[in-house]
Amino acid sequence: MSVIIYHNPACTTSRNALQYLRDHGAAPNVIEYLKTPPDKATLKSLLKQMGIKAGDLIRRKGPVYETVIAAHPELTEDQLIDAMATNPVLIERPIVVTAKGTRICRPWETVKTLM
Numbered sequence: 001m002s003v004i005i006y007h008n009p010a011c012t013t014s015r016n017a018l019q020y021l022r023d024h025g026a027a028p029n030v031i032e033y034l035k036t037p038p039d040k041a042t043l044k045s046l047l048k049q050m051g052i053k054a055g056d057l058i059r060r061k062g063p064v065y066e067t068v069i070a071a072h073p074e075l076t077e078d079q080l081i082d083a084m085a086t087n088p089v090l091i092e093r094p095i096v097v098t099a100k101g102t103r104i105c106r107p108w109e110t111v112k113t114l115m
Contacts, residue, residue, distance in 0.1 A: 017094045
């Protein structure tokens with residue numbers, strides 16, 4: 001089964017999801033999204049696969065969120081996607097893509113539904 005994880009190695013939740021995948025026989029394509037951010041088209045595709053809006057994929061912590069997102073509640077869907085593409089720290093993690101679906105795996109145990 002082809003598996004992709006948008007991963008942040010500094011995040012415990014992301015590390016746990018990745019470990020679960022590996023422990024259960026997956027050899028995921030690990031994308032460290034802070035080093036290799038998804039472009040706008042990829043973000044749109046992930047959102048469509050998950051059936052969520054851009055605001056549901058935004059990580060609501062940290063100074064970048066406060067200045068780029070929270071300070072501008074008028075931002076449109078496209079502007080939120082642009083903000084995530086430009087500032088990947090705004091992307092909630094981890095995102096796991098398998099043949100069974102695409103999900104934000106918070107809590108990390110959510111990854112079990114994709115295996």
